[in-house]
Amino acid sequence: MTATERIWTFVTCLVATLVVVFLATPLVVTILTSFGSSSLFTLPPPSWSVRWYQRLTSVRGLGSTLLVSVEIAALSTFSSIVIGGLASIALVRGRFPGRTAIGTFLTSPLMLPGLVIGIALLQAFRFAGLRDVWTSLLLAHMIVTLPYAVRTIYSSLLLFDFTLVEAARTLGCSPMQAYIRVLIPALAPAFITSGIFAFLASMDNYAVSIFFTDAWTKTLPIMMLNLAEEQPDPTIAAISSLLIGLVLIFLIICDRAIGLRRIVDQH
Amino acid sequence: MQNSVLEVAGAEKAFGSTTVLSGVDLAVENGEFISLLGPSGCGKTTLLRIVAGLLSADRGTVKLSGADITGLPTHMRGVGVVFQNYALFPHLTVAQNVAFGLKAQQISAGDIRATVAKYLDLVQLTSMADRPIRGLSGGQQQRVAVARALAVSPKLLLLDEPFSALDRKLRELMQIELKRILREVGITTVLVTHDQEEALVMSDRIAVMNKGAIEQFAAPGLIYQKPASRFVLDFVGHSTRIAGTTAKTTDGLLAIETAFGTLHAQSGYIPGSPVTVAIRPERISMSMAQETPPSVNVLSARLTDIIFQGSKYHLLFENQGDSHLLVEAGRIPEGMAVGANVHLHWSLEDTLVFPGAQE
Ligand SMILES: Nc1ncnc2c1ncn2[C@@H]1O[C@H](COP(=O)(O)OP(=O)(O)O)[C@@H](O)[C@H]1O
Ligand SMILES: [Mg+2]
Numbered sequence: 001m002t003a004t005e006r007i008w009t010f011v012t013c014l015v016a017t018l019v020v021v022f023l024a025t026p027l028v029v030t031i032l033t034s035f036g037s038s039s040l041f042t043l044p045p046p047s048w049s050v051r052w053y054q055r056l057t058s059v060r061g062l063g064s065t066l067l068v069s070v071e072i073a074a075l076s077t078f079s080s081i082v083i084g085g086l087a088s089i090a091l092v093r094g095r096f097p098g099r100t101a102i103g104t105f106l107t108s109p110l111m112l113p114g115l116v117i118g119i120a121l122l123q124a125f126r127f128a129g130l131r132d133v134w135t136s137l138l139l140a141h142m143i144v145t146l147p148y149a150v151r152t153i154y155s156s157l158l159l160f161d162f163t164l165v166e167a168a169r170t171l172g173c174s175p176m177q178a179y180i181r182v183l184i185p186a187l188a189p190a191f192i193t194s195g196i197f198a199f200l201a202s203m204d205n206y207a208v209s210i211f212f213t214d215a216w217t218k219t220l221p222i223m224m225l226n227l228a229e230e231q232p233d234p235t236i237a238a239i240s241s242l243l244i245g246l247v248l249i250f251l252i253i254c255d256r257a258i259g260l261r262r263i264v265d266q267h
Numbered sequence: 268m269q270n271s272v273l274e275v276a277g278a279e280k281a282f283g284s285t286t287v288l289s290g291v292d293l294a295v296e297n298g299e300f301i302s303l304l305g306p307s308g309c310g311k312t313t314l315l316r317i318v319a320g321l322l323s324a325d326r327g328t329v330k331l332s333g334a335d336i337t338g339l340p341t342h343m344r345g346v347g348v349v350f351q352n353y354a355l356f357p358h359l360t361v362a363q364n365v366a367f368g369l370k371a372q373q374i375s376a377g378d379i380r381a382t383v384a385k386y387l388d389l390v391q392l393t394s395m396a397d398r399p400i401r402g403l404s405g406g407q408q409q410r411v412a413v414a415r416a417l418a419v420s421p422k423l424l425l426l427d428e429p430f431s432a433l434d435r436k437l438r439e440l441m442q443i444e445l446k447r448i449l450r451e452v453g454i455t456t457v458l459v460t461h462d463q464e465e466a467l468v469m470s471d472r473i474a475v476m477n478k479g480a481i482e483q484f485a486a487p488g489l490i491y492q493k494p495a496s497r498f499v500l501d502f503v504g505h506s507t508r509i510a511g512t513t514a515k516t517t518d519g520l521l522a523i524e525t526a527f528g529t530l531h532a533q534s535g536y537i538p539g540s541p542v543t544v545a546i547r548p549e550r551i552s553m554s555m556a557q558e559t560p561p562s563v564n565v566l567s568a569r570l571t572d573i574i575f576q577g578s579k580y581h582l583l584f585e586n587q588g589d590s591h592l593l594v595e596a597g598r599i600p601e602g603m604a605v606g607a608n609v610h611l612h613w614s615l616e617d618t619l620v621f622p623g624a625q626e
Contacts, residue, residue, distance in 0.1 A: 171368030
């Protein structure tokens with residue numbers, strides 16, 4: 001290694017470390033605070049305790065809110081994968097004008113500010129006479145999660161060899177059976193990855209949800225904001241820490257899935 | 268024909284404004300091995316896909332064992348296909364690939380296992396049963412693809428350039444091996460290839476295709492010795508060609524005036540037509556002697572080059588400059604050297620005549 005190379009390696013490592021510290025500090029602070037005994041956000045805490053986690057059981061409506069969030073996230077993720085999967089097949093296999101435009105349009109919610117989508121949907125739902133909070137939330141979250149499904153499944157489909165489906169048909173499978181027995185297993189990593197991202201995007205969404213919640217039906221991020229306004233104590237830090245844990249578990253699964261696919265693709 | 272397994276009649280197909288098949292007729296007998304031979308892009312794969320039901324023809328019918336299957340979906344046809352890239356299922360093992368088609372039918376697990384074992388044994392892959400597809404060699408993948416296609420007992424097997432992914436040595440081995448397997452099963456087979464040697468080695472009959480039409484459908488020997496068109500002559504094997512103009516026909520013998528003198532052939536043309544006389548290079552005999560051999564066509568030419576080809580020699584001759592004649596011989600006759608004047612002669616049956624004087 002020459003001296004210049006050594007300096008560059010050092011600079012790269014330094015920058016990388018700083019970025020990691022910058023990204024990780026808030027998470028570490030949150031977790032530390034959640035295990036502190038003080039009701040103020042002091043660091044280091046005077047002593048360690050799990051009282052904020054015990055307090056979670058007495059937070060009114062936490063259970064039902066969590067349920068709403070998980071329901072909405074799970075349902076919107078599932079329908080996004082189904083709709084996004086079918087749309088991707090059409091985009092990859094179809095020969096119709098405007099395919100690229102439709103593909104871009106389906107992924108565009110990723111690039112639009114959530115507030116814009118929220119306001120637009122609010123007006124559209126009003127116009128359509130849709131008043132039910134839960135249904136509005138679900139539809140809105142489907143629009144938020146769809147791009148994740150389309151993006152990942154579409155790029156996997158581009159690599160998929162459709163001769164495999166034809167081979168299955170010559171072996172006695174109807175077109176539907178052929179897709180189920182050949183395409184679905186081949187796309188499994190894409191389903192897992194996009195599913196995890198879509199689920200987290202829904203769980204985490206604030207900007208769009210805010211337009212569709214009321215006092216009885218709300219999602220977790222909305223409730224946490226309410227809590228922070230009403231009683232700013234480390235209870236939200238405890239909820240946040242649990243969410244961080246959840247995300248970590250998901251990320252590990254995701255890494256396994258993507259990692260597996262990398263190994264597969266290299267062959 | 269009564270016992271045709273496959274009968275294609277008047278198959279036409281166009282993609283947009285490009286005509287890919289222009290009226291193909293093809294009948295394959297029970298147990299026969301035939302090849303569709305033609306240059307890349309002549310429509311071989313398209314025809315295969317129409318037979319398999321993966322593509323629908325614009326016009327024409329497909330019959331299997333006498334039953335019209337033109338409108339029948341692929342999975343109800345009972346036509347097995349070995350795809351050019353083999354299309355093995357990467358998420359399954361060797362045995363699971365072979366079992367794939369059996370699982371789509373109502374067959375007990377025990378019967379599936381027995382059938383898979385039988386076909387793995389046939390292609391000699393029993394020891395590889397539980398291996399994943401990745402990591403198999405090209406030859407092994409080909410055998411898995413064949414076993415998978417045969418396991419569901421199709422009435423007809425279609426092979427799309429199954430050797431193109433293999434290197435030369437392995438290709439020759441696998442051709443013999445595949446022929447053994449298919450003869451053992453006794454299945455009617457259509458092989459698609461652009462490799463004339465492959466077609467000559469493997470087939471009972473060869474259909475030579477050009478620009479979406481079959482130019483000749485005959486036994487390999489006939490294709491080689493009596494090519495039906497200039498295209499077949501050029502596509503299969505080498506030939507020595509001499510441009511000429513037809514003269515009178517006497518006693519059924521056509522006289523053709525060429526730069527090498529008058530040649531004769533058993534052919535019918537009106538006098539004054541431009542034609543090409545063609546001879547397979549190994550059918551030409553050479554002699555240094557002056558006396559006329561009993562062959563009908565004789566010409567004398569100067570030897571300009573001897574090219575050693577391993578098992579044989581190619582000799583190049585010319586006469587008054589421009590025309591180069593190719594002769595193939597197992598050995599060089601005694602006393603023959605570059606610069607020598609040589610008599611070339613060949614029989615009437617070996618004299619092929621095609622319209623048009625272009626070489
Ligand atoms: N799906 C398709 N769309 C448009 N053109 C096609 C399609 N499939 C094949 N062709 C064209 O049809 C011609 C014949 O193709 P193919 O049957 O694959 O030839 P071969 O197998 O003899 O090489 C080629 O010129 C090819 O470009
Ligand atoms: Mg082809």
